[in-house]
Amino acid sequence: MVYWATPQVEAVLEVTEWPRGYRARNEMQEQSFKRMIDHGALDSNSGRKRLVSPDRHQQRARAKLEQALEASQKRVDQKTEALKAKQDQGAESELKGHGLRLAQRQHAFAVWDKELEDAHHHQAHLAEQVQAFGPTRERADRDFRQQTIMTVRTLLLENALRAFMIALLGLLQTTVSLAMILHLLFERSGARMETNSQVVYWVNTAGLSVPYRRVLTEMVNGLGALDVRDQGKPICVRLKDMSP
Amino acid sequence: MHLAPRKPTLAEEAGLPFYAGRKLGDVEQALLWRWLHDHPECPSRVLLDKVAETRTPIAVRVRQLNRLRVLWQLNRPKGRPRQAEGRPPVGSGVALVQVTPRLSFVGVHLFAHGLDQQETCGPVVARLQQAIEAHKRAYPDDDFALLSHREQTLLRRFQALFFAPLVGLDRRTAFDTHEPPLQTLLSRGYHSSPLRQFLGHLERINASEALMPTLLPAKAGPMTYVDGHMIAYWSRVPMHKGKSTMLGRIMAGSPAVIAHDETGQALLVAYYPPDIHWSQGIVASCQQVGAATGRALFVIDRAVNAVARARAFNDQGLGVLCMLDDNEYQGLDSFEATQVDTLADGTRV
Numbered sequence: 277m278v279y280w281a282t283p284q285v286e287a288v289l290e291v292t293e294w295p296r297g298y299r300a301r302n303e304m305q306e307q308s309f310k311r312m313i314d315h316g317a318l319d320s321n322s323g324r325k326r327l328v329s330p331d332r333h334q335q336r337a338r339a340k341l342e343q344a345l346e347a348s349q350k351r352v353d354q355k356t357e358a359l360k361a362k363q364d365q366g367a368e369s370e371l372k373g374h375g376l377r378l379a380q381r382q383h384a385f386a387v388w389d390k391e392l393e394d395a396h397h398h399q400a401h402l403a404e405q406v407q408a409f410g411p412t413r414e415r416a417d418r419d420f421r422q423q424t425i426m427t428v429r430t431l432l433l434e435n436a437l438r439a440f441m442i443a444l445l446g447l448l449q450t451t452v453s454l455a456m457i458l459h460l461l462f463e464r465s466g467a468r469m470e471t472n473s474q475v476v477y478w479v480n481t482a483g484l485s486v487p488y489r490r491v492l493t494e495m496v497n498g499l500g501a502l503d504v505r506d507q508g509k510p511i512c513v514r515l516k517d518m519s520p
Numbered sequence: 521m522h523l524a525p526r527k528p529t530l531a532e533e534a535g536l537p538f539y540a541g542r543k544l545g546d547v548e549q550a551l552l553w554r555w556l557h558d559h560p561e562c563p564s565r566v567l568l569d570k571v572a573e574t575r576t577p578i579a580v581r582v583r584q585l586n587r588l589r590v591l592w593q594l595n596r597p598k599g600r601p602r603q604a605e606g607r608p609p610v611g612s613g614v615a616l617v618q619v620t621p622r623l624s625f626v627g628v629h630l631f632a633h634g635l636d637q638q639e640t641c642g643p644v645v646a647r648l649q650q651a652i653e654a655h656k657r658a659y660p661d662d663d664f665a666l667l668s669h670r671e672q673t674l675l676r677r678f679q680a681l682f683f684a685p686l687v688g689l690d691r692r693t694a695f696d697t698h699e700p701p702l703q704t705l706l707s708r709g710y711h712s713s714p715l716r717q718f719l720g721h722l723e724r725i726n727a728s729e730a731l732m733p734t735l736l737p738a739k740a741g742p743m744t745y746v747d748g749h750m751i752a753y754w755s756r757v758p759m760h761k762g763k764s765t766m767l768g769r770i771m772a773g774s775p776a777v778i779a780h781d782e783t784g785q786a787l788l789v790a791y792y793p794p795d796i797h798w799s800q801g802i803v804a805s806c807q808q809v810g811a812a813t814g815r816a817l818f819v820i821d822r823a824v825n826a827v828a829r830a831r832a833f834n835d836q837g838l839g840v841l842c843m844l845d846d847n848e849y850q851g852l853d854s855f856e857a858t859q860v861d862t863l864a865d866g867t868r869v
Contacts, residue, residue: 277843277844277867278843278844279841279842279843279844280830280841280842280843280844281839281840281841281842282830282833282834282838282839282840282841283834283839284816284817284834284837284838284839285817285839285840285841287839288742288817288839289817289841291860291869292860292861292863292869294841294869295863295867295869296863297743297819297841298819298841298842298843300745300782300819301745301746301747301819301821302821304745304780304784305745305747305778305780305821306747308780308784308786309747309749309778315685315686316685317684317685317689317690317691318749318751319751319752320690320691321751321753321774322691322692322719323719323723325723326757326759329760331760332760332793332795332796333760333795415758415759415760416755416757416758416759416760417759417760417793418753418755418759418774418793419723420774420791421723421726421728422719422720422722422723423751423774423791424728424789424790424791425719425722425723425727425728425731426681426719427776427778427789427791428728428731428732428734428735428789429678429681429682430685431735431778431786431789432640432644432682432731432734432735432786433682433683433685433686434786435735435785435786436631436635436640437631438784438785439638440631440634440635443634457627458627458686460627461626461627461630462625462626462627462628462631462686463625463627464625464626464627465622465623465624465625465626466623466626467546467547467550467619467620467621467622467623468618468619468620468623468626468629468704469546469550469616469618469619469620470616470617470618470619471616471617472617477623477626477629477630478546478547478626479626479627480626499630502634504630504633504634504637505633505637506633506636511630511633513630516546516547518547
């Protein structure tokens with residue numbers, strides 16, 4: 277693997293640290309995208325509005341042809357000059373009464389004449405193609421404004437989940453992934469009861485295996501330590517087997 | 521006979537305000553409480569018949585139910601039914617305020633309370649209000665619903681969009697086909713049409729730009745990671761598209777550039793048309809991040825690997841760390857290389 281960087285990076289980060297820095301990016305961003313696709317709806321499209329804009333495909337093709345046309349004009353000019361030089365040389369040979377040299381120069385003149393003709397033909401063909409494009413066309417472009425709003429939503433959600441997980445993990449003994457928190461805590465059903473002094477949430481543990489139950493218990497204890505409140509009332513979280 | 525001391529169960533701990541019944545659990549009592557609360561004039565026998573017809577029949581007798589009604593002060597007064605206002609306020613003498621016996625996505629509710637406590641959505645609403653005010657100043661003749669939304673309405677509608685993926689609604693139309701727990705989560709249910717209108721109005725005030733600063737953290741580290749993500753997109757309309765698509769039928773996708781900081785906090789997102797490679801706008805995007813956070817060093821995916829791009833970054837005073845693609849060189853033979861060190865994982869530097 278070859279890593280490279282500009283001088284600003286070199287001034288801050290040791291060369292030996294470059295592979296680590298790059299791998300950290302790869303690991304972190306790739307995992308983050310996967311998570312956001314799984315539970316953040318990152319891959320959902322929003323907004324079907326279209327904006328009409330110049331056809332960039334046509335613009336690119338036209339620019340390419342115009343560049344070729346310009347180059348062919350240069351080629352025609354060069355070949356015209358070369359043909360004139362050969363013509364002058366032939367005239368000089370005729371004047372001086374050359375025999376073999378005159379024949380060689382007349383042959384070279386014929387070759388250059390043919391090349392000039394080909395160059396003219398190519399130029400005309402390119403000019404025809406440019407003409408065939410006609411007026412500038414228009415093409416639809418996707419309006420990304422709604423999509424951007426919804427992706428910002430996903431990123432905000434991911435940032436909030438990250439902060440929540442950091443806070444919760446700080447209180448747990450077991451290492452728990454975000455996917456496990458979502459599966460064990462977020463997606464489970466339960467019940468809620470509000471009293472004058474507190475709010476009680478029950479998390480349904482029906483069907484959970486013993487290890488999962490143990491992790492969920494730890495999570496629930498962690499939530500208790502976080503001191504989450506609802507309208508100033510402390511929230512108590514309990515586990516309970518609830519019949520379906 | 522030896523008797524081991526009995527350990528208190530979770531159910532007993534949880535049943536604080538309820539009657540410590542031996543036959544009925546908390547949830548059954550909560551269900552009954554709800555039935556009685558909704559139908560206080562209903563005789564106990566009729567109520568029991570109704571409960572028996574539900575999917576969750578409860579084994580309770582009339583006598584037991586009447587005892588509970590007395591305990592909760594939800595007993596049916598004697599004589600002919602009276603007006604509701606004549607009845608003492610429900611639960612005035614008891615601690616119970618509200619019971620929701622069946623609640624889906626409990627963790628999301630707890631998460632939402634945590635966010636409320638930290639006022640996570642506060643800056644978002646503040647930014648939206650600023651954008652609305654700016655739009656009002658720029659276009660005084662414009663009149664659409666968003667411009668007169670209250671703070672609470674803005675907050676709830678944004679939260680409906682915000683929590684949607686967590687309660688299994690990955691696209692807006694799912695609000696109509698599923699039954700999300702928005703009523704218990706936001707005290708209000710939503711269908712897709714008001715949210716579509718809300719999004720359309722947010723688009724009019726260009727909320728995406730207004731919301732972008734809310735992603736930025738208070739404290740910034742030195743490095744920013746940048747990568748592209750392609751989201752598939754289909755259209756029957758001829759649109760600008762990439763190379764590997766069916767002509768005029770399917771678009772290559774919507775390329776997004778997403779930036780994260782070293783801790784994994786998302787900082788920026790920018791979309792480009794699929795026929796324009798995101799490397800062409802990367803300098804501007806990174807400049808935007810650099811200006812907002814004061815970060816000048818970017819670790820970028822190898823897709824933007826180009827000397828011209830590095831020069832452009834350098835000219836803007838930004839640093840780039842990148843990696844060469846495998847097809848851009850053939851081993852160490854392609855370089856004048858001097859080995860300076862070997863890392864712990866065996867990588868030669």
